[in-house]
Amino acid sequence: MKAGPFSPGPRKRPNFSLNDIQQANPFNKFSNVVDLSGKLNFEGKAVLHSEGVDFGAGRKYNVKMGDFDPLKEIGRGQFGVVRQVFHRPTKVVMAMKEIRLQLDELQLNQILMELNVLHQAHCPYIVDFYGAFFIESCVYYCMEYMECGSLDRMFSIGCPEPVLSRIAYSMVRGLKFLKDQFSIIHRDVKPTNVLVNIKGEVKLCDFGVSGKLNASLARTRVGCENYMAPERIKEGATDKGYTVQSDIWSLGISLIETATGKYPYPLSGQPAHSMFVIMKDIVDGPSPSVDPAQYSPDCCDFIAACLRKEPKDRPSYAELLEHPFLTKYQAEDVDMAGWAQKGFENIQS
Structure with missing residues (x-):
């Protein structure tokens, strides 16, 4: 019988095997x-x-x-x-x-x-x-369970300088612990990954994108781009690698946001139309800062040190712990519990 224009014609053998099907199944891969x-x-x-x-x-x-x-x-x-x-x-x-x-x-x-x-x-x-x-x-x-939730939920009640110092101290101690004990860089330091409990204790969380340092370098580009250091955004960053100094940049940005209640980019004060605007500002623009009329020279200097454009110019964790901005308030009685309680009540209302 001659095949017509709508007849199926001779049956062809499929050009894939059972092994191909098994390999295509994502469950088999894992x-x-x-x-x-x-x-x-x-x-x-x-x-x-x-x-x-x-x-x-x-x-x-x-x-x-x-x-x-x-x-x-x-x-x-x-x-x-x-x-x-x-x-x-x-x-x-x-x-x-x-x-x-x-x-x-x-x-x-x-x-x-x-x-x-x-x-x-x-x-x-x-x-x-x-x-x-x-x-x-x-x-x-x-x-x-940290009753007050992440640090960004506390922005509405403000952050006095002594409280900001204690927050910075806790974050530096946590980041230093990760580096010293596990050779780990957090890679996603930001207010939403810093938790506060009702006693005013401040703790780091969310380590899914943390990276093992290989010869003091990490290379993959993961984490929130808003808080990335310039060296992580620049072209070729994953080839050159980066160090824990990039987390110190993220620390500085997080402290400005905590102090002021708002993310500091873009520096022009105009709304960012795209992530590209912010990333370009991070790489090419000046580093943001806190208002010297509202914060002490020690506070301004600490944040400025974290936000030096060249990673080699940023201080180490050990050096940050010796900075006057941190040591001064460690010796003072800072009412962290009172600040946390105020934030908790504000969240509940």
């Missing part, structure tokens, strides 16, 4: 990570399951969804939500961060990095870690 038993396995470094997390060094955290009572949602991000929860076995109120798992190598690396930092970082300037578990394609981190 089958060594997410297994059929419902565990998330990070090459022996950590295993997440519905009953908690087991770390390769032998440390275990046994927490599970059934142990918690949900209280309220306290935050929402790109990949999930953060809730205030009550852990019945310990009678502790915690913050539970939910991450919707995507089969993406970058996200898996971020999960592992955050787990590694949180469970090893026993430091008063790093948020406490209570455990983690994995169910129904979601990773859950259980962390210290």
Whole structure:
């Protein structure tokens, strides 16, 4: 029978194999990570399951969804939500961060990095870690509940210079701890990643994009561009690498924003029409500063030192801790709890 114009014609053999189909399935690519038993396995470094997390060094955290009572949602991000929860076995109120798992190598690396930092970082300037578990394609981190939330929520009540000094001290101590203990650069220092509790304690959080320093350099371009140092934005930055000095720049920008209640770019005072305007200003424009009429010379000098354009000209963490802006207020009785209580009440109203 002769094939007509609408007949299917001779049947052709498909030009792909079963192996091609298996390789195209994203679950197969990550089958060594997410297994059929419902565990998330990070090459022996950590295993997440519905009953908690087991770390390769032998440390275990046994927490599970059934142990918690949900209280309220306290935050929402790109990949999930953060809730205030009550852990019945310990009678502790915690913050539970939910991450919707995507089969993406970058996200898996971020999960592992955050787990590694949180469970090893026993430091008063790093948020406490209570455990983690994995169910129904979601990773859950259980962390210290910081009543006032992130630093940006405190902008509306203002930030007296002594309080700003204590905030700077806590951030420097936390960043120095990450560098000294784990050779880690945070890479996403900004007010939303700094938490405050009702006692006025200030702690760093969110270590998913933190990077291991290789010969004192990091190379990937991750983090929030608004707070990136000039050397991280410039063309070829990932080839040349950058150091912890880039976190010091981000510290300086965060302190200006905390002091003034607003992000300092663009310096013209005009609304930015695109991220390009801000990035160009960061690279080519002068560094922002606080008003010397409102802040002491020590405060102005500390922030100016953090925001020197050349990373080699910025002070080290050890040098920052010896700066008069920090040492002066460490010797004074600063009412951090009163400031935090005022902020908490403002948030609740």
